[in-house]
Amino acid sequence: xxxxxxxxxxxxxxxxxxxxxxxxxxxxxxxxxxxxxxxxxxxxxxxxxxxxxxxxxxxxxxxxxxxxxxxxxxxxxxxxxxxxxxxxxxxxxxxxxxxxxxxxxxxxxxxxxxxxxxxxxxxxxxxxxxxxxxxxxxxxxxxxxxxxxxxxxxxxxxxxxxxxxxxxxxxxxxxxxxxxxxxxxxxxxxxxxxxxxxxxxxxxxxxxxxxxxxxxxxxxxxxxxxxxxxxxxxxxxxxxxxxxxxxxxxxxxxxxxxxxxxxxxxx
Numbered sequence: 625x626x627x628x629x630x631x632x633x634x635x636x637x638x639x640x641x642x643x644x645x646x647x648x649x650x651x652x653x654x655x656x657x658x659x660x661x662x663x664x665x666x667x668x669x670x671x672x673x674x675x676x677x678x679x680x681x682x683x684x685x686x687x688x689x690x691x692x693x694x695x696x697x698x699x700x701x702x703x704x705x706x707x708x709x710x711x712x713x714x715x716x717x718x719x720x721x722x723x724x725x726x727x728x729x730x731x732x733x734x735x736x737x738x739x740x741x742x743x744x745x746x747x748x749x750x751x752x753x754x755x756x757x758x759x760x761x762x763x764x765x766x767x768x769x770x771x772x773x774x775x776x777x778x779x780x781x782x783x784x785x786x787x788x789x790x791x792x793x794x795x796x797x798x799x800x801x802x803x804x805x806x807x808x809x810x811x812x813x814x815x816x817x818x819x820x821x822x823x824x825x826x827x828x829x830x831x832x833x834x835x836x837x838x839x840x841x842x843x844x845x846x847x848x849x850x851x852x853x854x855x856x857x858x859x860x861x862x863x864x865x866x867x868x869x870x871x872x873x874x875x876x877x878x879x880x881x882x883x884x885x886x887x888x889x890x891x
Contacts, residue, residue, distance in 0.1 A: 628865060629667075629674035632858050635833075636660075636667040639854060642840060643847055659847070703868040705887045707812055707875040717805075718883045723790070723797040730787040737780045801881060808878040815871035822864035829853070829860035 640660030682695045689695075750763045836853040839845040872886075879886040 625865060626671070626674040626678040628858075628861055629671040631861070633664070633667040633671045635854055635857070636664050639837075639840075639847075639850060640664045642837075663851070702872050702887065703865070705872075707816065707871065707878075707887060717797075717801040717881055719797050720794070720801055721883070723794040727787070727790040727794045730783070730790040734780065734783040734787050737783045805878070805881045808874065808881055812871070812874040812878055815867065815874045818867040819864070819871055822860070822867040825860045826857075826864050829857040833857045 640657075640663060643660040644657045685691075686693075686695045747766050748763075751760060752763050833853045833856070836845060836850050840847065840850040876886045879888075
């Protein structure tokens with residue numbers, strides 16, 4: 625946006641100078657020159673505001689990323705990056721992986737409770753001394769509790785209920801990810817189309833402004849018409865920037881659902 629404001633200022637100043645030249649030649653009234661200077665001053669104010677917002681964004685980036693040196697420029701911009709092609713499987717989504725891990729843990733707890741329901745067989749070996757007979761005997765014993773009334777059914781049922789709940793959460797997570805991903809893919813496709821349309825609009829607006837500038841310098845069109853075409857060009861470029869921002873956000877949303885880095889393949 626700072627670069628766009630700088631380009632707008634350059635166009636406005638150039639138009640103002642052309643208007644002043646026509647005023648000096650007596651082909652335009654003095655009012656046109658004053659209007660051009662006012663528009664140039666407004667463009668400078670807009671440029672300064674955009675530069676201040678850019679510097680504030682750099683400062684926030686420096687703080688969030690904990691970079692020792694202040695960030696003053698970004699070499700590569702995501703606005704011109706092409707979104708990654710192809711998609712990840714639903715099973716690779718982070719939320720689905722978490723739900724699968726919870727389901728597996730619940731299934732293991734069911735197995736643990738079933739094992740605890742089995743009888744615990746204990747064997748013992750010892751030596752016993754009989755003083756009256758002056759003899760020593762070897763003793764051997766086996767004990768095994770019989771779970772006639774307590775077979776750990778309560779804990780098993782609770783673990784099975786938890787497993788069924790985890791399985792339901794997994795199914796719900798898969799459905800939610802599938803729906804969210806379909807919506808994210810649609811938004812990304814729409815943003816890509818919007819970028820193409822915005823670029824075509826910029827090309828048409830640039831040609832219209834170029835022809836208007838030629839006609840204005842030749843005295844065939846008025847400054848008002850030149851201002852209209854310049855405004856249309858500025859709006860078209862702003863729309864192209866907004867379209868690219870929307871594409872970046874759509875790619876980030878889709879990458880978050882796929883569990884990968886934006887504009888890259890799956891991790």
